[in-house]
Amino acid sequence: MDLKLLTEQVVELSRNVGQLIRIEVDKLSESDVEYKGTHNLVSYVDKKSEDMLITELGKMLPEAGFIAEEDDQLPRGKRYNWIVDPLDGTTNFIHKIPLYSISIALNDGDKTVLGVVYEINLKECFYAWKGGPALMNGDKIHVTETAILDKSLIATGFPYYDYSKLDPYLALFKDLMQSSRGVRRLGSAAVDLAYVAAGRFELFYEYGLNPWDVAAGALIVKQAGGVVTKFHGEPGFVFGKEIVASNSKVHKEFLEKLAHYFIS
Numbered sequence: 001m002d003l004k005l006l007t008e009q010v011v012e013l014s015r016n017v018g019q020l021i022r023i024e025v026d027k028l029s030e031s032d033v034e035y036k037g038t039h040n041l042v043s044y045v046d047k048k049s050e051d052m053l054i055t056e057l058g059k060m061l062p063e064a065g066f067i068a069e070e071d072d073q074l075p076r077g078k079r080y081n082w083i084v085d086p087l088d089g090t091t092n093f094i095h096k097i098p099l100y101s102i103s104i105a106l107n108d109g110d111k112t113v114l115g116v117v118y119e120i121n122l123k124e125c126f127y128a129w130k131g132g133p134a135l136m137n138g139d140k141i142h143v144t145e146t147a148i149l150d151k152s153l154i155a156t157g158f159p160y161y162d163y164s165k166l167d168p169y170l171a172l173f174k175d176l177m178q179s180s181r182g183v184r185r186l187g188s189a190a191v192d193l194a195y196v197a198a199g200r201f202e203l204f205y206e207y208g209l210n211p212w213d214v215a216a217g218a219l220i221v222k223q224a225g226g227v228v229t230k231f232h233g234e235p236g237f238v239f240g241k242e243i244v245a246s247n248s249k250v251h252k253e254f255l256e257k258l259a260h261y262f263i264s
């Protein structure tokens with residue numbers, strides 16, 4: 001399989017579907033908003049985007065199955081599976097805050113071999129494939145060399161439905177407010193990860209995420225020289241519902257700080 005070529009095809013597809021999402025945002029009204037759960041929003045645009053992506057990805061690699069956010073009835077592949085978030089940052093999208101993305105990964109067994117994150121409004125496409133560089137709109141990207149949290153800008157996502165770890169989350173947040181350059185909540189986990197890869201953030205952490213939020217971005221971080229683990233340094237972050245992605249240099253300091261609040 002030519003992973004570079006396949007990645008380029010997925011990049012083009014993301015740009016095309018992203019263009020359609022940009023058009024839909026102006027038409028969207030509150031009556032288009034549906035609830036999948038408490039504070040978990042979705043619109044017809046998420047579903048339309050997913051349908052288009054599934055159709056085209058299916059043509060690119062007919063033997064692959066799908067793990068996609070808006071349809072859990074899609075067939076799984078024996079070896080290959082596309083992991084698709086058709087609109088990451090739906091709450092931003094619905095509130096017309098211009099930061100949301102498309103996230104597409106391809107897994108070969110349990111290994112991610114291709115990842116594309118397209119930030120729809122700035123038209124920045126971040127992508128990587130196994131064994132290749134990490135790129136943004138054709139230019140190589142790399143994580144930063146920053147070695148301490150005190151000089152780091154950190155991204156996170158606030159819990160919005162699973163409040164089981166809210167106390168340790170807030171205690172860590174309070175600590176980081178005082179021990180880093182600041183903490184940002186952009187509203188798209190895929191973009192948070194892409195920004196770590198591009199050297200805009202030193203680190204991103206969040207719990208309660210799904211494979212479609214993280215699979216693509218995590219591969220891009222790794223190919224850009226970063227490190228990705230679960231909260232206590234373990235692998236298995238794609239399906240593991242918690243993630244820390246960093247430039248590698250601040251990873252240990254962060255995990256030690258986190259362990260102080262999140263007892264494993």
Ligand code: IPD
Binds near residue numbers: 085
């Ligand atoms: C959400 C975004 C957000 C993160 C949430 C995700 P969605 O995805 O990635 O940044 O904090 O946990 O669910 O629902 O907009 O695709």
Ligand code: CA
Binds near residue numbers: 212213
């Ligand atoms: Ca998402």
Ligand code: CA
Binds near residue numbers: 069
């Ligand atoms: Ca989504």
